[in-house]
Amino acid sequence: MKKLLMGNEAIAYGAIEGGVQVVTGYPGTPSSEIFTTLAAMAKEKNIAAQWSVNEKVALEVAAGAAYAGARAMVTMKQVGLNVAADPLMTLAYIGIKGGLVLAVADDPGPHSSQNEQDTRRFASFAKLPVLDPADPQEALVMAREAFAISEQLGLPVFLRPTTRTCHVCQDVEVAETVITPPKPAGFVKGPNWVIFPSLAAKRHIWLNEQQEAAREIFENSSFNRVDPGVGRQGIVVGGVAYHYVKEALAILGLNIPVLKIGTPYPLPINLVMKFLDGLDRVLVVEEQEPVIEDQLIKMIYQHRRPLVLRGKYNRYVPREGELNTDKVKEILGAFLKIEVPKVKQDSNQPALPIRPPVLCAGCPHRASFYVFKQAAQGQEAIFTGDIGCYTLGNMAPLDAVDTCLCMGASITLGSGLQLAEPDKKVVAFLGDSTFFHTGIPGLINAVHNQAKQTVVVLDNRTTAMTGHQSHPGLPRTATGTPVEPLDIARLAEACGVGFVRVVDPYDYAAALEVARQALAYDGVSLVVMRRECVALVKGGQQARVVEREKCLDCGLCIEELGCPAMAKGEAGPVIGANCTGCDLCSQICPTGAITKRGEAKCD
Amino acid sequence: MRLDIVITGVGGQGNVLASRILARAAMEWGLPVRTSEAIGMAQREGVVMSQVRMGEGSYGAIIPDGGADILLGFELAETVRGLPKLKPGGLVIANRHTIFPVSVSLGLSQYEPEQMVSYLENSTARYHLLDATALATEAGTYKCTNIVMLGALASLGVLPYDAEHLKQVMLAFIPAKLRDVNLKAFQYGQQALGGV
Numbered sequence: 001m002k003k004l005l006m007g008n009e010a011i012a013y014g015a016i017e018g019g020v021q022v023v024t025g026y027p028g029t030p031s032s033e034i035f036t037t038l039a040a041m042a043k044e045k046n047i048a049a050q051w052s053v054n055e056k057v058a059l060e061v062a063a064g065a066a067y068a069g070a071r072a073m074v075t076m077k078q079v080g081l082n083v084a085a086d087p088l089m090t091l092a093y094i095g096i097k098g099g100l101v102l103a104v105a106d107d108p109g110p111h112s113s114q115n116e117q118d119t120r121r122f123a124s125f126a127k128l129p130v131l132d133p134a135d136p137q138e139a140l141v142m143a144r145e146a147f148a149i150s151e152q153l154g155l156p157v158f159l160r161p162t163t164r165t166c167h168v169c170q171d172v173e174v175a176e177t178v179i180t181p182p183k184p185a186g187f188v189k190g191p192n193w194v195i196f197p198s199l200a201a202k203r204h205i206w207l208n209e210q211q212e213a214a215r216e217i218f219e220n221s222s223f224n225r226v227d228p229g230v231g232r233q234g235i236v237v238g239g240v241a242y243h244y245v246k247e248a249l250a251i252l253g254l255n256i257p258v259l260k261i262g263t264p265y266p267l268p269i270n271l272v273m274k275f276l277d278g279l280d281r282v283l284v285v286e287e288q289e290p291v292i293e294d295q296l297i298k299m300i301y302q303h304r305r306p307l308v309l310r311g312k313y314n315r316y317v318p319r320e321g322e323l324n325t326d327k328v329k330e331i332l333g334a335f336l337k338i339e340v341p342k343v344k345q346d347s348n349q350p351a352l353p354i355r356p357p358v359l360c361a362g363c364p365h366r367a368s369f370y371v372f373k374q375a376a377q378g379q380e381a382i383f384t385g386d387i388g389c390y391t392l393g394n395m396a397p398l399d400a401v402d403t404c405l406c407m408g409a410s411i412t413l414g415s416g417l418q419l420a421e422p423d424k425k426v427v428a429f430l431g432d433s434t435f436f437h438t439g440i441p442g443l444i445n446a447v448h449n450q451a452k453q454t455v456v457v458l459d460n461r462t463t464a465m466t467g468h469q470s471h472p473g474l475p476r477t478a479t480g481t482p483v484e485p486l487d488i489a490r491l492a493e494a495c496g497v498g499f500v501r502v503v504d505p506y507d508y509a510a511a512l513e514v515a516r517q518a519l520a521y522d523g524v525s526l527v528v529m530r531r532e533c534v535a536l537v538k539g540g541q542q543a544r545v546v547e548r549e550k551c552l553d554c555g556l557c558i559e560e561l562g563c564p565a566m567a568k569g570e571a572g573p574v575i576g577a578n579c580t581g582c583d584l585c586s587q588i589c590p591t592g593a594i595t596k597r598g599e600a601k602c603d
Numbered sequence: 604m605r606l607d608i609v610i611t612g613v614g615g616q617g618n619v620l621a622s623r624i625l626a627r628a629a630m631e632w633g634l635p636v637r638t639s640e641a642i643g644m645a646q647r648e649g650v651v652m653s654q655v656r657m658g659e660g661s662y663g664a665i666i667p668d669g670g671a672d673i674l675l676g677f678e679l680a681e682t683v684r685g686l687p688k689l690k691p692g693g694l695v696i697a698n699r700h701t702i703f704p705v706s707v708s709l710g711l712s713q714y715e716p717e718q719m720v721s722y723l724e725n726s727t728a729r730y731h732l733l734d735a736t737a738l739a740t741e742a743g744t745y746k747c748t749n750i751v752m753l754g755a756l757a758s759l760g761v762l763p764y765d766a767e768h769l770k771q772v773m774l775a776f777i778p779a780k781l782r783d784v785n786l787k788a789f790q791y792g793q794q795a796l797g798g799v
Contacts, residue, residue, distance in 0.1 A: 002630060004623070004626055004627050004630045004636065029642065029643035030642065030643065111641070111643060112642075112643035134663075135637075135663065135664075164639060164663065164664065164665065167639065167640055167641075167642045168637060168638065168639045168663070168664040169622075169623065169626055169636070169637065169638040169639075169640075169664075170635075170636065170637050170638075170664075171630045171634075171635055171636050240663060242663075243662045243663030243664075244663055244665070246662060247662040247663065247667070250660075250662075251667070324665045324667070325662070325663070325665060325667040325670075326667050326668050329667070343667075343668045343669035343687065345687065346686070346687075346726060348722070348725075348726070349683060349686070349722065349726075350683065350715060350718040350719060350722050351712075351713050351715075352680055352683060352684050352714075353680055353703070353704050353706060353707050353712045353713065353714040354704065354706040354711060354712040355613065355648070355649055355650045355680075355681075355704040355706065356649055356704075356706070357614060357646070357647040357648055357649035358647060358648045358649075358704075358705050359647065360615075360647055360648065389647065392647065395705070396705075396706075396709055396711065397705075397709060465643070466643070558708050558709070559709065562705045562708075562709065563705075564648045564704070564705055566708065567703045567707075567708050568703075568707075568708050577740070577745045578615070578745075
């Protein structure tokens with residue numbers, strides 16, 4: 001049966017076909033829909049699906065299930081893997097019993113990430129095999145097969161899609177019937193589950209041997225194949241770049257041999273050496289790091305093969321950003337020394353407006369940032385930020401995010417800044433999901449070390465940035481089971497925070513008063529700014545309108561808030577149809593010119 | 604048969620839904636299909652572009668520059684921004700509606716709608732302009748601008764399937780209580796470009 005599936009959905013279907021029984025993860029673009037698709041089918045397919053508070057926790061829960069023989073999948077984005085690095089590196093030594101697949105999505109570009117790190121590098125660092133799909137259909141097959149490969153090797157296996165597989169839709173062949181996986185065999189006690197140094201020393205030898213076992217499996221894998229062509233020049237291509245190479249060759253009318261690699265680590269030596277037979281010049285095309293290219297260089301040297309190899313080290317292929325057919329066309333032109341016709345750019349194009357992403361109209365975070373900016377006026381203050389929608393608070397005119405490093409770092413970076421500059425006010429912003437992810441250890445650290453800072457938890461009752469996933473502060477799990485929500489304020493009190501308040505950012509006067517008190521507090525203070533994400537509220541408040549007679553056209557509402565629902569009109573500000581009625585603008589308007597639509601005189 | 608369509612607009616305009624409807628309709632018509640969309644941070648009022656490729660030839664989802672047969676522009680300036688994707692002689696359907704970004708209200712960048720219109724007129728051979736957002740508002744809500752645009756596209760007879768097929772697939776995507784509004788929006792779009 002054909003279904004139109006996004007790559008992430010295809011991975012979820014593949015995992016089900018592969019008999020997945022336990023799935024854990026933490027949301028992160030571009031990986032999130034793998035988990036949400038599985039969670040939506042969890043009850044019907046009898047899968048345990050749990051959002052975890054962070055990626056380390058997610059990996060450990062999945063590993064526990066795999067220790068008992070269950071087939072488990074853990075999902076995250078590339079930077080999430082850093083959080084899971086600690087269990088990962090040792091898990092490779094311990095190994096697993098049931099198939100364990102780490103679906104870690106990379107984001108070359110980057111479209112929605114703090115960096116462009118290559119998960120294939122991380123996998124080879126951990127000495128674990130990687131499958132790298134070229135499109136959603138292949139991602140489905142790889143997700144299905146990965147469990148068996150994992151069990152055959154006794155090792156966790158990486159499935160590493162990139163944005164252009166995760167968020168690409170394709171007509172995908174989905175199995176009509178799915179085999180129900182057997183009940184897990186159960187955890188069998190034994191000395192090999194406890195990582196003493198003596199065991200680590202022994203298992204390291206085993207892990208190194210498994211590299212050859214994995215290579216052997218990949219020698220005969222259908223994920224690698226040769227598309228024959230003519231001539232003594234060839235291309236080795238990995239992952240999504242395969243389609244770019246094939247289309248560029250078709251556009252240029254070329255027919256040269258292509259080796260498609262779907263298993264970039266460990267690279268199958270015999271298959272690659274056979275492809276290189278009869279070739280004089282070879283180009284390696286892969287996104288991000290030279291993972292395939294590095295292994296090829298080694299092989300060519302070890303086998304003393306006289307060959308011209310081109311790729312990243314000759315700067316033919318960029319090491320940064322995403323590839324596409326246009327870039328690959330240029331690369332092929334340079335490698336094959338042929339003329340590539342360029343699409344000519346029109347120089348008459350009018351100047352286009354700058355349109356970066358901004359906080360939504362009515363976003364409660366805008367109100368929170370504005371409140372703290374006002375409360376801190378006249379004092380020297382640093383606003384540390386974190387990972388989420390609210391990172392957009394750094395855009396003009398709010399300019400309220402001075403730092404952003406990684407999940408949970410707003411509190412800890414703030415503590416460090418305060419050590420160096422004790423006279424400045426430090427305000428750390430982070431979201432509710434981020435607070436549970438890695439905020440709490442930083443908060444405990446700040447309290448224990450007597451930091452003086454204000455922590456603002458932007459509690460919009462969801463994980464908004466990645467598509468509204470659940471977290472422990474909500475009264476339901478990933479699969480919709482009702483649960484007792486964790487109270488962030490009480491947690492903060494239990495962590496020893498001396499000043500804790502909860503306030504609605506839409507109530508400007510009350511929020512401002514709380515913010516002032518929090519900034520004046522001598523020690524760690526924490527304010528929960530609690531208001532549901534505007535994207536979750538359907539048809540809520542009445543939209544606002546500007547009464548022309550009262551409006552001074554002072555520009556305050558536009559210049560201070562930067563709300564996308566407000567624009568400059570010929571006779572003062574104009575509020576658009578996308579206004580959600582959050583009322584922040586009317587509360588800061590000096591003349592009370594902004595009122596509810598329908599109640600205003602000018603309506 | 605091959606057809607490559609680019610949809611440009613602003614995050615929140617229903618760009619993703621429009622490309623999914625076009626793609627699902629193609630799949631149900633028996634054609635292989637690929638789409639690529641902007642998901643994540645870019646969705647928040649930023650520049651978004653979706654790509655839909657239908658027909659034989661199983662390449663990736665990214666349409667090369669100068670390769671799109673059709674450009675569907677949901678917002679005026681974004682239509683101009685997306686033009687380099689269009690084939691020489693390709694078809695443009697543009698929404699006359701403008702969305703001024705915060706950068707313009709703050710005086711950090713410029714947006715001259717008249718310049719955009721005259722540029723589109725002068726630089727494209729096959730070009731249709733309509734106020735899809737006004738028609739959507741008339742149908743019930745500005746939020747179905749995307750459906751008006753699909754109706755307009757369907758009326759031109761350039762898709763591999765007929766307008767009725769696209770309409771039925773569209774209705775299957777929409778929650779029951781919003782079907783009437785979207786049906787009206789689709790028909791307004793069809794009528795705007797001389798369809799039924």
